[in-house]
Amino acid sequence: MNTSRSKPPYLRLPALTLAAVLCACHGDVTPPTDEPVPITDDSGECIDPPRYTEDVSTCTPLATDYQPRVAGSAQDSWTVCISDDNIYHRLYTSISTIGRVAAFDFIADSLWRKKKVPTVEDFTQARLRYTESEGLGSRVERREDIHYPAAPAACNSSASIPADFPERCVGPAKLRPLINESFASGMRGETPRVNAARIEAALLWFLYVSPLSEVVSCTTKDADCDSAWAYYTGGTPRGEAVGLARYVRELAPETHERAYDATLAVRCWRDLDRANPATQFELRDRARSQLDAALLRGMAVIVRQRFQELTCTSGEAREARWAFLKVLVPLMAREARLRDEARADTLERQVQRAHPEEVDVPAAVVALDALFACP
Template identity: 50%
Template sequence: MKKRLLCLTAVTLWMSACNESDPIDPPVNPPAFECKPTPVTTEDVASCQPAATDYRPREPQVNNGPTDAWAACISDDNTYHPINQNISTVARSAAYDEIAGLLWRDCQTPSKENFVTALDKFTQPEGIASRVQRREDYHYPAAPNGGRCRDAGVPETAPDRCVGPSKLLPIINDAFTKGANGEQPRVQAARIEAALLWFFYISPYSEVNSCTSAPQDCDSAWAYYTGGSARGTPVGLAAIVRDVGPATHERAYDAALAVRCWRNLDNETGAASNLELRNRAMAQYDRALLRGVALVLRQRFTQLPQGTEEDQQTRLAFINTLAPFLDREARARNASQAEVLRTQSSSASASAVDVAAATAAIDALFSCP
C-alpha cells in the first residue's frame, strides 16, 4: 500500500521517457486561436442574493450593521490577516502555476522534458504531492475505525473520503508517466490540470475542518484558493475562477474572510468550539468554490467543438476527468440534471457531446455562488 501511495520520481520518468536515440521533443504551438488568453468575463449574479447569514465584508452598510449576523472581527477591513506569517501553502500554489506553465498554459504542446520538470515541482518536499497523498474530502463520512487516509489500507476502505490517494494521485501519476513517454501529451496535461483543479478546490474545505484544532490551517484554507494574494490581484485557483466568474471570485474571497473571522472570534490561539459559526463560513466558501469549478467545466464544454481533433480530445480529457468529482453535489441538488451532466461528460467522443444540454445542466445545478 505504501508503495502505491508514493509518487513516481522524476528520475524514473526521465529514464523511461528518453535516451540517446529518443531526443526530447520541442514544444509545438497549437492553432493560433488557442493562444488567445481567456477573456475576463462579465458575470451577472444579481438574482443570487447572499444568504442572511453570509459574511459580507465588501458591504459596509451590511457588515456590522443592524442585520449583520457576524460580530465585529479582524476581517472587517476586507483584508486577510494571517494567523501565522509562514504559510507553506503559498509555495504549493506557486508550484501549481509553474506546473501549469510547463504543461498546459502558454499555447504549448508539452515536451517529455516538460513533464519531467513538472513532476519535480509536483514532488518537491512538503509540496503538492505530499498533500495529495493524504487529502481527505470531508463531504464524506470519516474512514472506518478512525483511520487516516495516509495510513496503509485506509484509502481502499474509504475511497470517497480519501479522494487524494484513492482517486487523484492515480490519475496524476498515470498522466505523468504517459506524458513523459510522449503519449498524447496535451491530453495527459489536461488530465493533470483537472485533477489538480479538484485538489485545490477540495483543500480549503479540508483545511477549514482541521483549523478547528489547528488555527494556522485557516491560513492554508485561504492560501489554497488565493495563493496568498490580495482580492484584486488573484493567483492560482482564484485567478482561474476570476477569469470565468468575477462575481463568483468575489463571493469566494468573502467566504475565505468569513473563515478567518470565525477563527478570530473563536479562541484563535487554541481549539475552536463554535462549530455553528465554522459550518456557516465553510458552507459559504464551499458554495462559491463549487460554482467556480463548475464554471471552468462549463467553459471547456463551450470550447469543445472548436479547433482540431487534438484540441477536442484535450478538452474532452479535462471534462472526463473533472466532471465525475462534481457528481455528489450535483445529485444532492437535482438528480435528473446530474444525470444529464454525467451522460454528456462521460462521452468518449467530442462529437457525441450535446454541449447545449451539458451547459444547461451546469447552469441549473450551479447557478449561484
C-alpha cells in the same frame, strides 16, 4: 421621322454577354463561396474562444453569510471581527501552502497555460516541482474530502483505507494515481496535451477540496485557517489572484469575490473563537458552507468553459478538453445530485459518451447553469 437615338452598342448585348464584358473590364472576380469561416487554428485550438459573461444579479447572499464588502460587515449577522476591514490577517507569518500553490502555477506554465504542446522535458521539470519534499504532491497523497464520512483511520495510514473509502480518501485513491500515470505518460512523449489536461483537472479538484478540509482541521490547528485562505488565493490580495483564484476570477469575477469573502469569514470565525480546540462549530460551519458554495460555482464555470471549447477545437486539443471533463465532471456529481437528479443525469451522460463529438454541449451548459447558478 424617327427621332430616337440609337442605343449604345453595350445596351444591345444579351445579359450574359454584358456580364462577361463587365467582368473582363474589371479583371478576374472570385465568385462567392459558401465555405464557413474557420473556427479552429492549425494547432486545433479555438481561433475565437467562447467568452462567458457572468450575471449573478438575481443572486442574493444568505442571511448567514459574512459580507465584508458591504459596509465592513456592519449589515450582516456576524459579530465585529478582524476581517471587517476586508483584508486577510494572517495568523502566522509563514504559510507553507503558498509554496504549493506556486508549484501549481509553475506546473500550469510548463504544461498547459502557455498554449504550446508540452515536451518531455516540460513534464520532467513539472514532475520534479510536484514531488518536492513537503510540496504539492505530498498533500495530494493525504487529501481527504470532508463531504464524505470519515474513514476509521487517516487516509494515508495504510493502503487499504483509500481502497475501502475512495470518496473520502480522494487524494490517495483518485487523484494521486491519475496524476502519477499522466506524468509518466507525458514523460514518454505520449499525447502530451491530453496528459497535461488530466493533470490540470486533478490538481484543480485538489485545490477545490483542500480549503474546505483545512477549515475543519483549523478547529484543532489554527494555522490551517491560513492554509484554507492560501489554497484558494495563493496568499494574494483579491485583485492579484493566482492558482485556483485566477481561474475563477478570469471567468466569473463576482464568484471570485464571494469566495474571497468566505475565506475572510473563516478568519473571522477563528478571531471570534480563539479556544484550542475551537468550540463555535456553528460559526465555523457557516463560513465553510459559504466557501463551499462559491468554490462549487467557480468549478462549475471552469467546467462550463471546457464544454463550450469542445465546439471550436479539433484533434488533440479537443481530446484534451474531453480528458479534462471526464476527470472533473465527476467532482460535480455529488452536489449536482443533491440539487436536481435529472439535471445531474444530463451532465453525467455527457462524459459517458464514446467520443467528444457526441457531447450535447448546449444541454451540458444549461444543466450547469441551472445547478450552480449562484456563488
